[in-house]
Amino acid sequence: MASTHRRQSLITIRGRGRRFDYRRYLQFLEQLQKGEEVGCDHYIFDLTEPAGFAVEAMVPFVCTTHALASRGRRVQVLPPDAGDEFERQGWLAGIRGEIFASTDSSTHFALAMYRTHEELNSLATRAIKYLTRDEDTARGVRAAFEWSLNEVADNVLNHASSDLPGWIQVESVRGAAVVVVADAGRGIRGSLAEAYDGLRSDPQAIALAVQRGVTRSRDAGQGNGLSSLLSIAVNAKADLIVHSGTGLLRVSEGIVQSPEDAGRHPGTAIVFRLPTRAPIDVDEAIWGPRSWPSWDSDYVTDEEINFRLGAEESNFGNRYTARRLRTQLVNLMNEHPDHKVAIDFAGIDLVTSSFADEFVAMLVQHLGVVEFISRCKFLNMSRFVANTVNQVVSQRMSPPDR
Numbered sequence: 001m002a003s004t005h006r007r008q009s010l011i012t013i014r015g016r017g018r019r020f021d022y023r024r025y026l027q028f029l030e031q032l033q034k035g036e037e038v039g040c041d042h043y044i045f046d047l048t049e050p051a052g053f054a055v056e057a058m059v060p061f062v063c064t065t066h067a068l069a070s071r072g073r074r075v076q077v078l079p080p081d082a083g084d085e086f087e088r089q090g091w092l093a094g095i096r097g098e099i100f101a102s103t104d105s106s107t108h109f110a111l112a113m114y115r116t117h118e119e120l121n122s123l124a125t126r127a128i129k130y131l132t133r134d135e136d137t138a139r140g141v142r143a144a145f146e147w148s149l150n151e152v153a154d155n156v157l158n159h160a161s162s163d164l165p166g167w168i169q170v171e172s173v174r175g176a177a178v179v180v181v182a183d184a185g186r187g188i189r190g191s192l193a194e195a196y197d198g199l200r201s202d203p204q205a206i207a208l209a210v211q212r213g214v215t216r217s218r219d220a221g222q223g224n225g226l227s228s229l230l231s232i233a234v235n236a237k238a239d240l241i242v243h244s245g246t247g248l249l250r251v252s253e254g255i256v257q258s259p260e261d262a263g264r265h266p267g268t269a270i271v272f273r274l275p276t277r278a279p280i281d282v283d284e285a286i287w288g289p290r291s292w293p294s295w296d297s298d299y300v301t302d303e304e305i306n307f308r309l310g311a312e313e314s315n316f317g318n319r320y321t322a323r324r325l326r327t328q329l330v331n332l333m334n335e336h337p338d339h340k341v342a343i344d345f346a347g348i349d350l351v352t353s354s355f356a357d358e359f360v361a362m363l364v365q366h367l368g369v370v371e372f373i374s375r376c377k378f379l380n381m382s383r384f385v386a387n388t389v390n391q392v393v394s395q396r397m398s399p400p401d402r
Helices: 022-037 055-070 084-088 091-095 117-134 141-159 187-192 202-209 225-235 294-298 319-335 353-367 369-375 383-397
Strands: 008-012 042-046 074-078 109-114 166-173 176-183 239-252 260-275 304-308 340-344 376-379
Touching (some): 022 042, 022 055, 055 074, 055 260, 091 109, 109 117, 117 141, 141 260, 187 202, 187 239, 202 260, 304 319, 353 369, 353 383, 369 376
Parallel strands (some): 008 042, 340 376
Antiparallel strands (some): 109 166, 176 260
16 A cells, blocks of 8 residues: 655744745745755645745745645645735735636735736736826836836746746835746746757856847747846846746846856746836837837827726726826826827716816826816816816815915
């Protein structure tokens, strides 16, 4: 009769009172490697010590635990006592290999898995809208973010050669937009081995991959993805981690460090932290004439930004919704400074004074009366909406009583 005994390993994520960040993820990988070397097939990962958990670490952590389970390992994760964040961020569902039923949120973009381009396209569209509604972005930032997100996430589908899903999470925090993508595929070295013989290490493979024109196959791509991502990181003084196998490349505030050896990630993980307050000349990092992000095509024609409120939201009664819509519109206007703006109220019979104040009156105050009048016009306003907007704009523009 075959033995059913399992070799068990308890791995405690150290750092009581501190966050589980990427440095601690690397320490976790080192502990995991020791377990693999002695043939462990039952892991218990204790996450009760850290005081918090960074998206940059949790996305590759979930990817790794899911990969272990797919290889027949038994994996148990002990979440922190206050485990609400694990549920809300989608990490608990990811650890279980489940699809998290995410909803749009102003505070977070939950972890999601994807296996197809259709799933990725939907996630990318939602991620861009999340960023532009909740973070003021300087000119060029959204284009750089959208390009980077799509490029690194698409690499999973084009190069990982794995039946396992890709994982993605986006975060807007402290004047930066963060995108984290991870997979458990063959890694950069395994991919480039199709075209480059003699790659001796994962750091060497990463150093090669970030050079312009390096690709495993011209049929798979032109080899501009990681090199352009690196250029954007340098130009924008951004932070970047490219981790594949035992190779790790870091960019810190635009300064590139040489690839180094690190704990083995089963595939590739990329963390990109892009500052949002400073303008970026995307053309300087990516060749060719500047084009609009694909997300903008829903709003922008050759001469005008068409902002249809009814296509964006269904409730126009609170400041929270109005603030998000105003931020979204201002970001569009920053990106297209020479375009006129049509704000379309079609199908909206009623807005509250709070909504009108936060969306319209605050927009006038932000732009200034002259720029607002010269650039913006209203379409399809009901009589009630027009009267409400007139009243709140007049009140906000009137000098305070002395």
